[in-house]
Amino acid sequence: MRPITPFLWTLFGAGGTIAALLFPVHLVLSGLAFPLGALEAPSYDVLYGLVRHPVTRLYLLVVITLPLFHWAHRFRYTLYDVLQLKHLYRLIAVLCYSAALLGSAVAAYTVWRIP
Amino acid sequence: MPPSVTLAVTRYRPEQESEPTLQTYEVPFRKDWVVLDALNYIKDNLDGSLSFRWSCRMGVCGSCGMMVNGSPKLTCAAFLSDYLPGPIRVEPLNYFPIIRDLVVDMTDFMHKLKKVKPWIIRAQEKPLADGEYLQTPDQLEMYKQFSMCINCMLCYSACPVYGLEQSFIGPAAIALAQRYNLDSRDEAARERLEILSEHDGMWQCTFVGECSKVCPKNVDPAGAIQQLKLVGAVDWFRFLLPWGTR
Numbered sequence: 001m002r003p004i005t006p007f008l009w010t011l012f013g014a015g016g017t018i019a020a021l022l023f024p025v026h027l028v029l030s031g032l033a034f035p036l037g038a039l040e041a042p043s044y045d046v047l048y049g050l051v052r053h054p055v056t057r058l059y060l061l062v063v064i065t066l067p068l069f070h071w072a073h074r075f076r077y078t079l080y081d082v083l084q085l086k087h088l089y090r091l092i093a094v095l096c097y098s099a100a101l102l103g104s105a106v107a108a109y110t111v112w113r114i115p
Numbered sequence: 116m117p118p119s120v121t122l123a124v125t126r127y128r129p130e131q132e133s134e135p136t137l138q139t140y141e142v143p144f145r146k147d148w149v150v151l152d153a154l155n156y157i158k159d160n161l162d163g164s165l166s167f168r169w170s171c172r173m174g175v176c177g178s179c180g181m182m183v184n185g186s187p188k189l190t191c192a193a194f195l196s197d198y199l200p201g202p203i204r205v206e207p208l209n210y211f212p213i214i215r216d217l218v219v220d221m222t223d224f225m226h227k228l229k230k231v232k233p234w235i236i237r238a239q240e241k242p243l244a245d246g247e248y249l250q251t252p253d254q255l256e257m258y259k260q261f262s263m264c265i266n267c268m269l270c271y272s273a274c275p276v277y278g279l280e281q282s283f284i285g286p287a288a289i290a291l292a293q294r295y296n297l298d299s300r301d302e303a304a305r306e307r308l309e310i311l312s313e314h315d316g317m318w319q320c321t322f323v324g325e326c327s328k329v330c331p332k333n334v335d336p337a338g339a340i341q342q343l344k345l346v347g348a349v350d351w352f353r354f355l356l357p358w359g360t361r
Contacts, residue, residue: 003318010348010351086280
């Protein structure tokens with residue numbers, strides 16, 4: 001079987017890129033600019049309309065799921081190296097990536113269910 | 116300017132001691148002296164039994180790497196004046212077995228270096244009569260920084276992953292593999308990728324980046340490893356494609 005490491009690393013890299021490039025935009029917009037009144041906040045109807053669009057749903061899914069895999073990879077190696085738990089190699093890997101998968105499933109379900 | 120500075124130097128004489136200990140020496144301070152000069156002063160004037168490796172005194176040979184105040188340094192480039200008022204702790208390179216005093220066993224590194232085949236490999240050598248393999252300045256630029264490595268092993272001593280996992284093939288070996296992969300005359304990139312993709316290869320790296328920080332020749336091993344990971348990842352996805360190599 002081909003080792004899956006390169007694939008997991010790709011998810012890690014992609015998630016990290018998204019977290020580094022897109023998260024700040026969302027944080028500044030919805031965390032600072034809108035509440036502080038620097039920009040006029042979009043109305044509920046406008047946002048709802050935006051979120052219902054298939055492209056936005058896909059965008060939300062990608063922006064949520066890939067950083068989850070970034071987290072899984074980083075947390076896994078943190079447990080190995082910082083807490084010296086390398087002997088639990090398989091268990092930790094399964095738990096971390098399962099958590100990311102579960103989070104992705106919840107995100108997919110939620111995004112899908114937006115009426 | 117102080118008249119002298121104190122050095123706390125690791126002593127380990129396996130026939131006398133079971134554990135390395137620190138011994139202090141008072142050395143005259145001169146502002147143009149580096150730690151290696153101080154060690155040579157100790158050897159010449161205070162204690163001829165002190166053992167350490169050195170050769171060129173000018174950052175080319177890569178022999179005199181040691182831990183200076185806990186950081187991996189070429190002692191020929193570590194000025195005493197940067198460590199005042201002292202004492203200056205001089206210890207053998209981290210994570211390597213100590214043979215004697217400041218001398219470490221580099222067998223592991225030599226083995227790893229050889230494993231990545233850091234030389235030009237060609238499927239077919241052209242006959243001498245056909246002349247040399249020409250290279251443009253751009254082609255040289257591709258790998259030049261990685262070719263500056265002097266095998267001083269400071270990057271291994273700085274790498275926490277190597278500290279935890281001694282089987283990790285390590286920064287310098289991977290950077291040198293990439294040096295040959297990027298050389299237009301070389302044809303063995305795939306062969307090296309297979310070697311580096313093994314369990315103890317590049318995927319062990321968690322991109323701490325200390326290797327690049329401590330490199331005295333400004334090689335960027337961390338960068339080389341990330342480049343290779345990308346190549347490895349692209350290669351991984353290629354097999355999913357119908358026209359993929361495997």
